[in-house]
Amino acid sequence: MKNVLVVGIGAGNPEHMTVQAINALNQADVLFIPTKGDAKAQLADIRRDIVSRYVTNPKSRVVEFEVPVRQVADRSYHRSVDDWHAAIASAYERLLIQELAEDRTGAFLVWGDPMLYDSTIRIIERVRALAAVAFDYAVIPGITSIQALAASHRIPLNLVGKPVEITTGRRLMESFPHRNETAVVMLDGEQAFMKIEDPDARIYWGAYLGTDQEIILSGRLADVKDEILKTRAAARAQHGWIMDIYLLQKGADFEE
Numbered sequence: 001m002k003n004v005l006v007v008g009i010g011a012g013n014p015e016h017m018t019v020q021a022i023n024a025l026n027q028a029d030v031l032f033i034p035t036k037g038d039a040k041a042q043l044a045d046i047r048r049d050i051v052s053r054y055v056t057n058p059k060s061r062v063v064e065f066e067v068p069v070r071q072v073a074d075r076s077y078h079r080s081v082d083d084w085h086a087a088i089a090s091a092y093e094r095l096l097i098q099e100l101a102e103d104r105t106g107a108f109l110v111w112g113d114p115m116l117y118d119s120t121i122r123i124i125e126r127v128r129a130l131a132a133v134a135f136d137y138a139v140i141p142g143i144t145s146i147q148a149l150a151a152s153h154r155i156p157l158n159l160v161g162k163p164v165e166i167t168t169g170r171r172l173m174e175s176f177p178h179r180n181e182t183a184v185v186m187l188d189g190e191q192a193f194m195k196i197e198d199p200d201a202r203i204y205w206g207a208y209l210g211t212d213q214e215i216i217l218s219g220r221l222a223d224v225k226d227e228i229l230k231t232r233a234a235a236r237a238q239h240g241w242i243m244d245i246y247l248l249q250k251g252a253d254f255e256e
């Protein structure tokens with residue numbers, strides 16, 4: 001049977017690669033590298049760098065494939081995501097049929113960790129359900145952007161004994177700070193932190209974490225939000241793309 005490894009590669013620094021992830025890549029006959037157009041070419045470059053640094057198996061081969069783009073026009077959010085996953089599932093299916101021989105192993109290099117705001121596992125399950133190609137698979141964990149953010153700011157993720165919510169910009173207003181004192185916000189295209197009116201909240205923001213372009217800013221939300229907005233816009237204009245994440249927090253350790 002064919003075998004697939006879904007390998008977490010860390011969130012930007014090639015040195016995030018774990019020994020388990022390096023061994024998994026070296027076990028693979030085919031290394032699948034997604035490309036996402038010119039704007040995000042750097043993400044594919046980091047994957048190529050990881051392969052050239054760590055893969056010593058002379059028999060392995062790299063196969064690059066273009067990831068279908070999500071279409072949003074004239075459809076609901078759910079419909080748009082479902083159609084997108086279906087398109088990626090057919091791309092994966094084609095790769096596994098055309099590029100991976102029987103009894104061989106293929107590895108997908110997944111940004112950060114595959115369990116965090118990533119649909120590779122879901123899509124692999126979808127391909128299995130389609131049943132046009134038989135394969136088994138395993139998941140290898142990776143360093144997430146949340147860990148990279150906390151490490152760069154030298155902060156623990158949670159207040160003592162308190163929960164943490166991981167959410168998106170779109171949903172931030174539903175939770176912070178009424179439901180949880182700590183929220184990690186990912187995939188925020190609308191800079192939702194600007195709408196939080198709370199003088200006591202603190203923000204820890206990071207962009208391009210783990211890469212040479214890493215930027216971090218932190219402070220009282222009211223004091224630094226405009227600076228973050230400006231810095232973000234300038235960095236995005238300079239690089240042509242941005243990936244950022246932040247943690248919002250209210251309260252203190254041992255405070256009830």
Ligand SMILES: C[S@@+](CC[C@H](N)C(=O)[O-])C[C@H]1O[C@@H](n2cnc3c(N)ncnc32)[C@H](O)[C@@H]1O
Pocket residue numbers: 011012111112113114115116117118143144145146148185186187188206207208209210211243244245
């Ligand atoms: C599709 S999710 C993938 C998350 C990934 N699986 C992980 O474990 O971090 C992409 C989001 O992760 C965050 N992210 C990933 N890598 C990042 C980095 N190097 N710097 C800042 N944010 C990052 C951003 O919020 C981005 O919008």
